[in-house]
Amino acid sequence: MHTPSVPRVCACLLRACLMWHFSQIGAESLTDEAWDELFLPLDGPEVWRSVLPPSFEANQAHLWVRKWATMWTEKGSGLTTPVREIFDTVYSFCLASDFARSHLIPPDEASCSPSTIYSDRKMALSFFFSCSIAHFEPLLRLPLTDIESSGARARHGHRSRAVL
Amino acid sequence: MRDTATGVALFFDPKPTGYVSAREEKDAKDSASDGSGSKSSGSSSKSKAGREGGLEVAVDQAPTPANEVRVRVKRTGYADGVSVKEKSEEVILRRLKDDLSRWAKIRA
Numbered sequence: 001m002h003t004p005s006v007p008r009v010c011a012c013l014l015r016a017c018l019m020w021h022f023s024q025i026g027a028e029s030l031t032d033e034a035w036d037e038l039f040l041p042l043d044g045p046e047v048w049r050s051v052l053p054p055s056f057e058a059n060q061a062h063l064w065v066r067k068w069a070t071m072w073t074e075k076g077s078g079l080t081t082p083v084r085e086i087f088d089t090v091y092s093f094c095l096a097s098d099f100a101r102s103h104l105i106p107p108d109e110a111s112c113s114p115s116t117i118y119s120d121r122k123m124a125l126s127f128f129f130s131c132s133i134a135h136f137e138p139l140l141r142l143p144l145t146d147i148e149s150s151g152a153r154a155r156h157g158h159r160s161r162a163v164l
Numbered sequence: 165m166r167d168t169a170t171g172v173a174l175f176f177d178p179k180p181t182g183y184v185s186a187r188e189e190k191d192a193k194d195s196a197s198d199g200s201g202s203k204s205s206g207s208s209s210k211s212k213a214g215r216e217g218g219l220e221v222a223v224d225q226a227p228t229p230a231n232e233v234r235v236r237v238k239r240t241g242y243a244d245g246v247s248v249k250e251k252s253e254e255v256i257l258r259r260l261k262d263d264l265s266r267w268a269k270i271r272a
Contacts, residue, residue, distance in 0.1 A: 040236075079255055081177070
């Protein structure tokens, strides 16, 4: 008798939870932006966020963040693991692909186990979530940062768009 | 495709411990025999920033009618198998919360 692996069981449980969640919030009526917003915390993953008061402008906040970040490369920053490099980031955060035509999707969705598709766990998780919403949204969305993290070095400072 | 976020990414770079793995030792030997590498510590002294993880502080606008500006922090640049730098992340996040709220109060 075939025994399912732990990742496979986890993937099935996650999928069941997601499907239940989407059925509760009326996923069919969600717009593209709402979908992006729903999955945004998975990108990274996100560890913290704060909404600024309405009078604040994005470019002012960006300038402040850039200036604020420089303190961490100085000596005596108090970090267990020091920060060595700082990059400005300007990028679009997801890749888009026509889900139905993507050759990355196995014909049988049941065999769509994250670990068999990508070795990068974070990317696999994002990919799994994308697979799970296939019934609602014909777009495959993968965070660009996860693609980068699987390479030798993160590449920043440019805007990228790629179709799988 | 919608959001373009702007921000900064901070990449961690662990302090060199002096430990040289078998693979690094082999690489150093190979490069020394080729005459292309330096005779010193070799790859152990190279910066690993960009693969050892980091935090990205992104500034974007929420897709709400008010379009509020928001600051989001997410993990970035972790190669497979690299441990999360939780202590350092905590320090950075705590400082960001304090400094951001102070800045918001001053500007308001």
